Amino acid sequence: MVSTMFSLDEANRFGKDAMDNMLKSYSSMTQGLQTLTSEATDYSKKAYEDSTAAVEKLYSAKSLDKAFEIQSSYAKSAYEDFIAQATKMSELYVDFMRTAYKPFEAQAEKAVESAAKESAPKKAA
Numbered sequence: 001m002v003s004t005m006f007s008l009d010e011a012n013r014f015g016k017d018a019m020d021n022m023l024k025s026y027s028s029m030t031q032g033l034q035t036l037t038s039e040a041t042d043y044s045k046k047a048y049e050d051s052t053a054a055v056e057k058l059y060s061a062k063s064l065d066k067a068f069e070i071q072s073s074y075a076k077s078a079y080e081d082f083i084a085q086a087t088k089m090s091e092l093y094v095d096f097m098r099t100a101y102k103p104f105e106a107q108a109e110k111a112v113e114s115a116a117k118e119s120a121p122k123k124a125a
Contacts, residue, residue, distance in 0.1 A: 021103035032096030039092060043085045050078065
């Protein structure tokens with residue numbers, strides 16, 4: 001009966017740890033999503049402003065060569081900005097996922113160790 005109580009206590013502790021880790025992970029996910037959303041919004045706003053400025057420059061171009069130069073310059077900077085933003089968002093997303101998983105790492109290690117001990121062959125006395 002003692003081993004059953006120990007197992008129930010251990011299961012109870014494991015369940016409490018799982019709930020605590022879930023809440024920590026949920027909090028991390030919420031913060032990460034807010035960061036990603038803010039970053040995407042800022043980029044969209046900047047991209048819109050840049051494209052509006054490029055259109056205004058195109059309207060004021062006095063020659064076809066100047067219009068082509070403005071368009072080429074805008075396309076190059078828009079592409080570079082997009083690549084930089086995509087890289088930044090990827091890094092933020094990886095960091096966000098790593099932070100959200102972190103609370104579960106220790107618990108997963110304990111579960112693996114416990115399972116390894118349970119399945120290990122018993123030595124004869």
